[in-house]
Structures are given as C-alpha cells and as structure tokens.
Amino acid sequence: MKVYAAVARALQDNGVDTLFGLLGDANMLYVTDFMKEGGRYIGGVDERGVVLMAHGYARIGNRIGVASITHGPAVTNALTSLTEAARSRTAMLVITGDTPAIRDHIQHIDLPSLVGPTGALYQRVHNAAEVIDDVAIAIRRAIAARLPLVLDLPVDLLVADVAEAQSRFGPVPTQAVMPDENALDRALGVIASARRPVVIAGRGAVLGESRKELLQLADSIGAPLATTLLARDYFRGEAFDLGVIGTVAHDVAVGILAESDCVIAFGAGLNRFTAAEGSAFVGKAVVQIDTDAAVFGAYTPVDAAVLGDARIAAKLMADQLRAAGHQPALFRSAQMAAALAGYDPRNDFKDVSTETTLDVRAAMIRLDELLPADRTVVTDVGRFVAAPWRYLHVKDPLGFAHAASFGSIGLGTAMGIGAAAVNPTTRWTLVIAGDGGAMMGIVEFTTAVRHRLPLVLVVVNDGSYGAEWNKLNAFGVDSEYALIAWPDFAEVGRALGGFGSTVRTMADLERVSDRIANSEFPLLVDLKVDPSVDIGLLA
Known part of the structure; x- marks a missing residue:
C-alpha cells in the first residue's frame, strides 16, 4: 500500500474517528483515504481554526484531538493555536509535512524551529517503512505528555510503497500513581x-x-x-x-x-x-x-x-x-x-441595563436560567469574560473550556466548533466571545453551518476593544480611540448560512431561548452592551 493509505489506516487503528483539517499537497491523499474508510472529516477555513477545533474536541471529549494541515504557511498560520493548546496541556496530534526536496521551494520553512517555542512536541517520519509505527508512537507521546505533537510527514514520502502491517506500538493502559x-x-x-x-x-x-x-x-x-x-x-x-x-x-x-x-x-x-x-x-x-x-x-x-x-x-x-x-x-x-x-449573583453588582443595551452580567445570569442545562460552554477571552466565568454553569466540569491560556482573543469560536463536534446529536454548545475576538474567528462559523453543528455563538458587542477601553482610560487617554464599527452580527450569521438574532433587552434574550428550543443552529447572537460599563478585568 502507499504511505498515504497507511497513514489513514493507522489513524483509525489508533482510535481516531474524527479528523479536522484543511486540504493541501501535504495531506490531501491520506485525508481523502480516511474519509473513504468511513472516518469523519470536518474541514475548516483556516489552519488556525482547524487546530483549535481539534483542541476543543480534545478538551470537551477527553480524547485525542487530531488535525491535518499542509506544509509551510499552513504551519505558520497555526502557531498561535498550537501555543494555546500547549499551554492548556491538551493531548493533540497535528499532522503536517516538510515540503518537496526542491531547492528554494517557496513554501519551505524550518518546522522544528517553528514548533519549539510553542511548547508543542515535534516528531519526524524519516522513512516510509516506519510510518505506521510513527503514527502510533506520536499519539502515545501526545497522550502521555498531555501536549500537542506535530508529526512531520514529508510530502515526498506520501506515494512511497509500504507493506501492509499493524503497528507494534499499541495504546498504553492508564496506570494509577500511588502516593509515597x-x-x-x-x-x-x-x-x-x-x-x-x-x-x-x-x-x-x-x-x-x-x-x-x-x-x-x-x-x-x-x-x-x-x-x-x-x-x-x-x-x-x-x-x-x-x-x-x-x-x-x-x-x-x-x-x-x-x-x-x-x-x-x-x-x-x-x-x-x-x-x-x-x-x-x-x-x-x-x-x-x-x-x-x-x-x-x-x-x-x-x-x-x-x-x-x-x-x-x-x-x-x-x-x-x-x-x-x-x-x-x-x-x-x-x-x-x-x-x-443565600448567595444571589444579582447582588454582586448594580444592573446597568438600558432600553438599548444589556448589562452582560445580568444577561449571563438570565441565560444560565433560560437555556437547557445539558450544554457545553466555551469562552473566548477579553474584558467580557468575567461575566460568563462567574455566572454560566455546566452539569459536568468537562463540559466547560476556555481559549484563554495564551491570552489571545479570537480563538474561542473555532474551539467551540470542535467542542460541538463531540456529541452533536445529544448536546449543544454555547460559545461566548467579545466582538473583537468574534470578528477574528467568525469565518469558521461557516464550518458549523456546513456540518450542521448545534452551536450558539453569543457575541458580547460593545463596539470596542473592551480591555483597551479600560486601559486607555486608566492612562488618561480618551477611551473612544478603542471604539470600532462592526457589521451587523445577526446579518453576518444569516449571510454565512446560519441564523442570527439581535439582543438589546431581556425580552430579546427570551426569544433566543425559543430559537434554541427550536434547534435553530448554528445561531449567531449579537448581544448589545455598553462599552463604558466596567465589569472588571482579569489580567
């Protein structure tokens, strides 16, 4: 068999049933073989998003997450996501590959030097005869270290012949660590x-x-x-x-x-x-x-x-x-x-909702009451995040994850898509993001649309970069420099093939509950809030 067919087989032999990816020269052959053999493939729009999907899948599913990307710029696109996953101690496999052995190949870049600073592990496949074992070893290493591992499968090896075989390296059973x-x-x-x-x-x-x-x-x-x-x-x-x-x-x-x-x-x-x-x-x-x-x-x-x-x-x-x-x-x-x-979260603050904006703290408390309890919650990071972290609850702690380990906004939406792929027929996923972070990651909303995932993306929209609003004010600089005009998020959700809803009042929030009950997924909710309301920074 060819190496690319062996890779597809090796992934499935090691329990991988879902693969997140973006096709390119370095991966399209084994990805398509993986699908032909019955594997589920969720294709993303951008490599940053693809790796984040595998990250979210691993965190919520408590299993190995696997992403496949092509070489060169695909890897540079994914570096922030790799860093986030490494700092979260997430077991993941990211398969890429060195470029063809051609002098001055336009997409060549030093993969080990790129991966090292992210905190992820790196492993290279050196010859075709070892590829089946290499896949198994890579998965074992990622799980044991609780870290993402980048498997470098050079593109020149993909069409080489290899004998059909089972890996000699099976999974290692979990072992209890007895205290001294x-x-x-x-x-x-x-x-x-x-x-x-x-x-x-x-x-x-x-x-x-x-x-x-x-x-x-x-x-x-x-x-x-x-x-x-x-x-x-x-x-x-x-x-x-x-x-x-x-x-x-x-x-x-x-x-x-x-x-x-x-x-x-x-x-x-x-x-x-x-x-x-x-x-x-x-x-x-x-x-x-x-x-x-x-x-x-x-x-x-x-x-x-x-x-x-x-x-x-x-x-x-x-x-x-x-x-x-x-x-x-x-x-x-x-x-x-x-x-x-006797603790009542509404006593934590003075609700400053108006006729046109909601206090995000009050909105999160009400969402927690309105929405079905059997949910997954994923958050981006930003000024808004103190509210969902304080007031949104989950039935199972493994149903909560955040994209805050590297302090980069814009990672939560794709991570939430990966989370939604874990149990799409039995549990829906709520993603909370700020408006700036949502705009960075909103392109992957189309992935949720294509795969009909039960996702609700709530954009806490204050029309600004909220943390910078606070910090400019602290420096005595006019906070309005942090304001930014966004498109209508509800319209964007509809334009991308999903559903959209604008929320300015508690009555609007009640209607969101009805739309979720009717399985109007994926749903993008534009939650209007006032940028001048400071709910407290966490950084």
Whole structure:
C-alpha cells in the first residue's frame, strides 16, 4: 500500500474517528483515504481554526484531538493555536509535512524551529517503512505528555510503497500513581493540625473521577469545598460548595477562604488566577496533590506535596485520618451553609441595563436560567469574560473550556466548533466571545453551518476593544480611540448560512431561548452592551 493509505489506516487503528483539517499537497491523499474508510472529516477555513477545533474536541471529549494541515504557511498560520493548546496541556496530534526536496521551494520553512517555542512536541517520519509505527508512537507521546505533537510527514514520502502491517506500538493502559508513604504522612500532619481547612479540586481531580473520595475527605476534616475554573461546578449542589475560587470567586467564597488556615488542592496547578495573584493563599498551609511533579510550587509555595492520583490520595487520607481517630474541624457551620445557600449573583453588582443595551452580567445570569442545562460552554477571552466565568454553569466540569491560556482573543469560536463536534446529536454548545475576538474567528462559523453543528455563538458587542477601553482610560487617554464599527452580527450569521438574532433587552434574550428550543443552529447572537460599563478585568 502507499504511505498515504497507511497513514489513514493507522489513524483509525489508533482510535481516531474524527479528523479536522484543511486540504493541501501535504495531506490531501491520506485525508481523502480516511474519509473513504468511513472516518469523519470536518474541514475548516483556516489552519488556525482547524487546530483549535481539534483542541476543543480534545478538551470537551477527553480524547485525542487530531488535525491535518499542509506544509509551510499552513504551519505558520497555526502557531498561535498550537501555543494555546500547549499551554492548556491538551493531548493533540497535528499532522503536517516538510515540503518537496526542491531547492528554494517557496513554501519551505524550518518546522522544528517553528514548533519549539510553542511548547508543542515535534516528531519526524524519516522513512516510509516506519510510518505506521510513527503514527502510533506520536499519539502515545501526545497522550502521555498531555501536549500537542506535530508529526512531520514529508510530502515526498506520501506515494512511497509500504507493506501492509499493524503497528507494534499499541495504546498504553492508564496506570494509577500511588502516593509515597512519607509524602502522604507529611501531608496528613499538615491537614491534621488545620482548624479551618478547605479542599480544592482542579481539572486533574475531575479527570481522575475523584468526586466521591473528595467529598468523604472533606466530611472527615470538616472542610468546605471549592474548585478551580476548569473544574467548575464539580461540587455544585453540596451545602458547603464555595464554587470557583480565585479571580472570579463570589464574595461569600472569598470571605470563607480568607478565614481558612489550610488548603488541600487535588489536581490543581494553583496558578496566579486561582491564587488571586497570590493573595488567596497568604498565611495558609498548602498541601498539593498531583500526578505531575512539575506543578508543585510552580506559582504557589507548598508545605507538603504528594505525587499521586487524586482519587487514591483522597481515599488514603480519609482512611488514615479515620483510623487515627481524627475529629473534623469546626470550620463548617450552619451559618456558613446559610450564607452559601443565600448567595444571589444579582447582588454582586448594580444592573446597568438600558432600553438599548444589556448589562452582560445580568444577561449571563438570565441565560444560565433560560437555556437547557445539558450544554457545553466555551469562552473566548477579553474584558467580557468575567461575566460568563462567574455566572454560566455546566452539569459536568468537562463540559466547560476556555481559549484563554495564551491570552489571545479570537480563538474561542473555532474551539467551540470542535467542542460541538463531540456529541452533536445529544448536546449543544454555547460559545461566548467579545466582538473583537468574534470578528477574528467568525469565518469558521461557516464550518458549523456546513456540518450542521448545534452551536450558539453569543457575541458580547460593545463596539470596542473592551480591555483597551479600560486601559486607555486608566492612562488618561480618551477611551473612544478603542471604539470600532462592526457589521451587523445577526446579518453576518444569516449571510454565512446560519441564523442570527439581535439582543438589546431581556425580552430579546427570551426569544433566543425559543430559537434554541427550536434547534435553530448554528445561531449567531449579537448581544448589545455598553462599552463604558466596567465589569472588571482579569489580567
């Protein structure tokens, strides 16, 4: 068989059933073979968007995301997306290929030198006989490292002959990481001496399916529970759930965390946003449990670090504390439960909606109430993002993702399209983007149209670059320099083959709910807001 046919077969042999791509000389042969063999192919408009789709697919689907792009400028187009995925620690395979071995080929560029600064891994296929194994190895490496890997399959190899074969490199079963006894003892010593402990879960704890064990541990030590942004709503419905801590925490949670003397974090990196720029953990003992030793003390100093799975470590901790006769702390109380139960997000701010614009905070709270709960939520990044991060909820933490790890606006729409492709018949996807970011990524709305994906893109439209509006004002410069006139987003949505809706009032928002109920997908919603309303910056 030809190498291109072997690549298509190898992808499917390694469990890849969905491929995101953009055709070119370096990939069109194996992509078409992949489709002929029954694989699902979602073709994008731009390589930046294609890689983001694979990123969103991997984050929401908790599986390897695979993108295929051609050589040269296709790779340079995708560098921002690669960086975003690498900083998000997303397992992805991006297949490209070196240009033909022709002197001064117009599209030639040094691939390893391009990939290195993004934080992604790089692997080259050196000869045709190894291509089947190389695909399998690349997928294994990406999953093990939790990083995107760029597989360089030189275009000159594609039509070479190769023997039909199965890869010798099968998938490696997931293995539990057992905590070291001495490290566990040190952590238990810190926890046992705490009078006001808090248990925190991050995305690693969610992936480790540790909810039951964390609840049992929290009960045994008398600790309220909290999450990072990427584990949002993991404990929702529990009486002592503080919700997301850090820069988007609500005031009740901030007050309780401020009173605590110890935080026990499972599968959470404790970065500057979770730590509220460091202030959240000042004066507290910190215990950190993770399967990646590199996160220990990376931003927040730790008093005890335990390398191990969240579920196993939490169970061992609870069992050993129980065996030692440890009594729960008295931090939890009826007063704390009442304060958490009585929290009303509408009390966080003064609603400044008018007859022609909505306060984005009030809009997000109402959207959360109106829209079906079984949804995926993906956000772009920008000034607006504090509102959806605070007020939009999900049934499952793995149903939430953001495109904020590199601080680049314009990545959320394509990422949301990849997320929508995970379970398109059973779950719809809500993407929230600012107007500037939406304009950068709106070309991929046509991909959602072509593939009939259940996507709702809400554009928070203040007619400006919102963060710059605030920052110019802080420098004493007229903020109106940040204003920009956009086309009518609802009309753009319709022109691109989808549906469009303009929202200025709560009544308009109610009609959006009706359109979703009627499966009018993909739907582009132009949410009009006032640029002078400052809802708070996160950066």
